[in-house]
Structure formats: structure tokens, C-alpha cells
Amino acid sequence: MSTSLLPSFRGLASRLLSRPFAFTSTLALTQQCRALSTTSSTQAPPGAQTKAEKKEREKKKKGRGEQQRDPKIINMLKHFAVLSPRRIPPPLRMGRNRYLRHWTIHRAWMLWLRKQREERERNWMRQWQSMYAACEELRLTSGPGTREEGYLYRVAMEKKGVYGLNPIPIEYARPQVETPPKQAWNHDWKR
Amino acid sequence: MRSDEWSVHWDLLIQNWKAVGAQSSPQSSDPLMDLTPSKGSQLLCSQCARSSRTIPRLPLSSANTAWRYYASEATNPSPSEPSSSTTTPPPPPVTSNLPKSPNPYRIKSGVILSRPPILTRDPTPFESAFYLYQKRLNERLTAPFRREFYYKPDSAADLDFRIKLKERHGVPAKDIGRYNPRGRMAWNDEVMIGSTTSSWEYMYERLLKDAEVRVSEDGEPIPEEERVPVERPMPRRTEADEKNDVRRLDRALDKTLYLVVKKGEGENAVWGFPEGPVLTEEALHETAARVLAESAGINMNTWIVGRVPIAHHVIKPEFEPADANGEQRLVKRGEKIFFLKGRIMAGQADLTDNKHGLTDFQWLTRDELRKVLPYEYWWSVRNSFDLR
Numbered sequence: 001m002s003t004s005l006l007p008s009f010r011g012l013a014s015r016l017l018s019r020p021f022a023f024t025s026t027l028a029l030t031q032q033c034r035a036l037s038t039t040s041s042t043q044a045p046p047g048a049q050t051k052a053e054k055k056e057r058e059k060k061k062k063g064r065g066e067q068q069r070d071p072k073i074i075n076m077l078k079h080f081a082v083l084s085p086r087r088i089p090p091p092l093r094m095g096r097n098r099y100l101r102h103w104t105i106h107r108a109w110m111l112w113l114r115k116q117r118e119e120r121e122r123n124w125m126r127q128w129q130s131m132y133a134a135c136e137e138l139r140l141t142s143g144p145g146t147r148e149e150g151y152l153y154r155v156a157m158e159k160k161g162v163y164g165l166n167p168i169p170i171e172y173a174r175p176q177v178e179t180p181p182k183q184a185w186n187h188d189w190k191r
Numbered sequence: 192m193r194s195d196e197w198s199v200h201w202d203l204l205i206q207n208w209k210a211v212g213a214q215s216s217p218q219s220s221d222p223l224m225d226l227t228p229s230k231g232s233q234l235l236c237s238q239c240a241r242s243s244r245t246i247p248r249l250p251l252s253s254a255n256t257a258w259r260y261y262a263s264e265a266t267n268p269s270p271s272e273p274s275s276s277t278t279t280p281p282p283p284p285v286t287s288n289l290p291k292s293p294n295p296y297r298i299k300s301g302v303i304l305s306r307p308p309i310l311t312r313d314p315t316p317f318e319s320a321f322y323l324y325q326k327r328l329n330e331r332l333t334a335p336f337r338r339e340f341y342y343k344p345d346s347a348a349d350l351d352f353r354i355k356l357k358e359r360h361g362v363p364a365k366d367i368g369r370y371n372p373r374g375r376m377a378w379n380d381e382v383m384i385g386s387t388t389s390s391w392e393y394m395y396e397r398l399l400k401d402a403e404v405r406v407s408e409d410g411e412p413i414p415e416e417e418r419v420p421v422e423r424p425m426p427r428r429t430e431a432d433e434k435n436d437v438r439r440l441d442r443a444l445d446k447t448l449y450l451v452v453k454k455g456e457g458e459n460a461v462w463g464f465p466e467g468p469v470l471t472e473e474a475l476h477e478t479a480a481r482v483l484a485e486s487a488g489i490n491m492n493t494w495i496v497g498r499v500p501i502a503h504h505v506i507k508p509e510f511e512p513a514d515a516n517g518e519q520r521l522v523k524r525g526e527k528i529f530f531l532k533g534r535i536m537a538g539q540a541d542l543t544d545n546k547h548g549l550t551d552f553q554w555l556t557r558d559e560l561r562k563v564l565p566y567e568y569w570w571s572v573r574n575s576f577d578l579r
Contacts, residue, residue: 075339095378101381105324108317123577123578127574130574138475143469144468144469145471152298155474156498156499169536171537178424180309180310185441186538187440191491
């Protein structure tokens with residue numbers, strides 16, 4: 001036998017040579033087939049052969065190089081590698097003039113926000129003052145009919161139903177959107 | 192030397208203090224405090240009368256009258272002056288002469304019925320430019336987009352995305368224009384002056400174009416003439432906008448619309464909000480709801496927000512000049528109109544068979560109201576409107 005043959009083949013060959021062919025039974029066949037996949041089965045007795053096989057299997061399970069991984073897992077691992085802090089781009093680095101421009105843009109934006117906020121608050125103040133003036137006028141008003149002064153004001157200040165189950169109709173909860181629906185307004189609504 | 196000066200100064204201070212305290216409250220032993228509000232006073236509300244509040248007097252202020260506390264005013268009412276003048280403001284001089292005449296004012300309740308804006312407002316050029324700027328900065332700061340993670344390799348969706356990515360010159364984001372944060376030109380993240388990249392029209396077009404399906408289910412690219420365009424969103428300016436149909440409610444969708452009605456015919460016609468007199472057994476909000484239903488029909492889904500009026504308008508009564516006895520006769524009653532806030536959610540105004548003599552209606556924005564309403568009327572209600 002040449003030395004270039006694999007050890008298993010060597011074992012197979014030696015066994016085929018050493019044992020008569022007529023000796024084959026089902027048991028013997030299985031042993032032979034097992035022997036195909038083991039390396040040093042020639043010298044070992046049949047009982048010791050199975051032990052060696054088990055060890056071999058355990059080795060294969062533990063070994064990483066031969067194990068096939070699910071490509072989905074590989075994909076996810078790659079993704080997490082991209083998302084790792086080492087791969088995330090660094091904080092913004094800008095040149096001097098670029099940074100000054102950035103600062104200007106930022107200040108302009110803050111100014112714009114402030115302008116909007118103050119406009120909103122001014123509007124709230126206007127509306128509140130309008131309500132206040134109306135309520136004051138109502139407080140100093142007698143009537144309707146024979147009612148005494150301030151009757152309408154007291155009724156207006158009642159909070160009946162404000163904290164009830166249906167204080168605000170649900171149709172009123174309509175957020176503003178960028179483009180209108182196909183039917184922008186339901187003109188044919190009937191009671 | 193210095194200590195002498197200080198002691199003299201201190202003595203003077205104490206003398207002044209005692210003198211002022213004796214002046215302010217001669218009956219109380221403690222010159223600093225005056226804490227005797229008479230309980231159960233007629234001029235206080237019941238809650239204030241029950242609680243005894245401590246009012247520190249300023250010892251050196253000679254003008255006790257300049258600091259008017261409600262409670263202190265109530266404790267020492269001078270017997271000469273009438274008690275009603277302290278809490279209730281003086282009645283109008285005209286009506287005080289006529290104590291038994293009918294109420295010179297007719298009380299009315301109106302409703303400012305508004306349709307809230309349906310659309311957000313247009314972004315200003317500065318806002319859209321700033322949003323684009325921030326999106327590009329965000330591209331510089333985030334991890335690269337991995338197509339393999341989101342698309343199954345060589346599936347139709349993957350092929351579709353690859354085609355679109357190539358057309359976008361490799362930029363994964365759809366609405367930031369041509370900018371690669373990881374290339375040699377990563378620094379070049381600002382657009383030039385006059386660029387339309389930041390406008391929302393450009394972004395709409397890009398997003399709509401990007402939403403087209405470019406690859407068939409078999410993975411074959413669809414030629415240009417067979418591509419199905421995506422359904423476009425409705426335009427922000429509607430047909431009623433183009434025609435300037437002021438009676439439609441699908442107009443000026445990014446602004447608030449207010450209902451105004453025309454009363455009378457011809458030259459005497461006056462525009463105003465729906466309003467009507469308050470009955471004796473009614474409150475303002477009930478009148479407002481009733482008047483709205485009577486004048487503009489019931490086929491509107493409305494909601495009267497609260498019971499508190501948001502604006503008021505007063506028309507002064509007219510009197511004849513005073514006669515020999517100093518009495519004036521009422522010629523024309525004045526009006527006090529209180530407006531409540533109403534919102535409309537659906538439906539349309541309908542003036543047929545209205546009980547208030549109305550001939551026309553319009554849904555107008557705030558700026559248009561200004562041109563239509565009488566000047567004093569507008570001036571009274573102008574503060575109750577919203578910004579847009």
C-alpha cells in the first residue's frame with residue numbers, strides 16, 4: 001500500500017485484506033461502514049472503536065471552524081458590527097468658518113423658535129384679555145329680563161359637565177395634516 | 192463720631208414711626224399691625240369674611256390711602272360715603288338718573304363659529320432649508336445603511352432598491368439630494384444659494400417618484416412606459432380656493448374660517464356673527480346654540496366650547512337730552528352682545544327659513560373678516576381670533 005492513501009482507506013484496505021469476504025453479515029457491514037469514517041480503527045478492538053467515535057463527534061461539535069452557521073445570523077452579526085461604537089462615525093468635525101456658519105444657523109433657528117413662541121404667547125394673552133373683558137362686562141350686567149346683576153356671569157362660570165364622560169366630541173380630535181383627504185369637508189352632513 | 196450720627200438717625204426714625212402708627216390706627220395698641228376685619232361684613236364675600244387675614248401696614252408710608260387693600264377698605268368704611276361704591280363700580284351716570292326705567296341694554300348672545308384649520312401651515316423657506324441642513328448633518332452622524340440587512344438578497348424588493356439607489360447616486364436617504372457623507376466630498380453638505388433641494392415640492396416629487404415599483408415580481412426591470420405612477424396626494428389648494436367660493440368650507444384649509452351672516456337687504460345689510468336676544472330663563476351658551484340652529488340650520492355638527500364668552504360688543508343706548516327735572520328719556524336701547532366660541536366639525540350652514548332675517552352667509556378667514564365686518568364690531572371682537 002502506498003503511503004499517500006488516507007488512513008481510513010488504509011484501515012479499510014487492511015481489513016478487507018485481513019478478513020475473508022464470506023464473513024460479511026449485516027453487523028459486519030455496519031462495522032465496516034463505521035470504519036470508513038474513523039481514522040485508527042485497525043488496531044483497536046470493536047468495543048474501543050465506539051468510544052473513539054464518540055470522542056470524535058464531541059470534538060466536531062465543539063470545533064468552530066467546521067460548523068456551518070445560518071447566513072441570517074451572519075448577516076445580523078455583520079449588521080451589529082456596523083452598529084458598534086467603533087464603527088459609528090465620529091462627532092461632527094468642522095473647520096473654523098464652517099463652524100461659525102453652523103453657529104449662525106443655530107442661533108437663527110433659536111431666534112425663529114423664540115419668535116414663534118412669543119407670538120403664540122402674545123396671542124394667548126390677547127385671547128385671555130378678550131375673555132376677561134367680556135366676563136367683566138357680563139358681571140356688571142343685569143338681566144336678562146328681571147334677573148339681578150351678575151346672574152349670567154355666575155351661570156357662565158359654572159363648570160357643569162366639563163369633567164364628565166363626554167366633555168369634548170370625538171370628531172374634534174382631528175390632527176392637522178400636510179395634504180387634505182379626498183373629501184376635504186363633508187358638506188352633506190345631516191343631523 | 193459715627194456712632195453718634197447713627198444713634199441720632201435711629202431716634203428720628205423711631206419717632207417718625209410712632210407718630211405715623213398713632214395716626215394710622217389710634218384705637219389699636221400695636222402701631223404695626225392692624226388685623227381687625229369685621230367678621231360678617233356685608234361688603235365681603237362669605238369666604239373672605241370668615242378668614243381673618245393679617246395685613247402688615249407700612250409704618251413709614253404716610254399714604255395709607257395709596258395702598259388699597261380690599262380687606263382694609265372694608266374694615267374702615269367711612270360713614271359718610273355710600274357703602275355700595277366700594278365694591279361695585281359706579282353705575283353709568285345715565286342709568287343712575289333713571290333707577291326705575293327699563294334696562295337700557297338688550298342682552299344678546301352670539302356665536303363665533305369657526306372651522307379649525309385642517310392642514311398644517313406652509314413651511315417658511317428658512318424652515319425647510321433648516322430641515323434639509325439637519326437631515327444632512329444627521330447623515331454624517333449615523334451608521335451606514337446596510338441594504339443586506341433590510342432586503343433579502345436578490346429578491347424583487349432588493350433589485351428594486353438597488354435600481355433606485357443607483358439613480359440616487361448611492362445616497363440611501365430619499366429627500367436630501369445628492370450628498371454622500373462618507374465620500375471624498377463629505378464636507379460638502381451645504382446646498383448652494385438658489386437650490387431647490389430644500390423645498391417641499393422637490394421632496395414630494397422625489398418621494399413620489401421613489402415610491403414607484405421598478406421591478407416586476409419576477410425580478411425583471413419594468414420599462415419606463417409600463418411603470419404605474421403612485422397616486423398623488425390631493426392638492427393643498429382646493430377647487431373652492433381657485434374659484435374663491437366663500438361659502439364652501441373646503442377653502443383656505445390651513446387657516447381658520449369663521450361664519451358670518453348678512454342681516455337685511457340692500458344698503459342696510461350688515462354682516463355679523465349669528466346672534467340673538469337672551470331669554471330670561473336661558474344662559475348664554477344655551478342661547479348661542481339655539482340661535483345658531485335657528486339661523487344657520489341644524490345640519491351642522493357643532494360644539495359650543497365652554498360657557499364663557501370670548502368677546503363682547505357694546506352698543507350704547509340713545510337718550511333724549513335732559514329736561515327740566517334732569518331726567519332723560521330712553522330713545523333707543525343699547526345692546527350688549529356676548530360671543531361664545533363654537534367649532535364646526537361637519538355640515539354646512541343653510542339659511543332657508545331662518546328666524547333672524549338673514550339673507551346670506553360666508554365662511555371667511557380672519558383677514559377677510561376685517562374687510563366685511565363694521566369697524567367697531569371688528570374692533571370689539573378682534574382679539575378673540577386665533578393666529579391663523
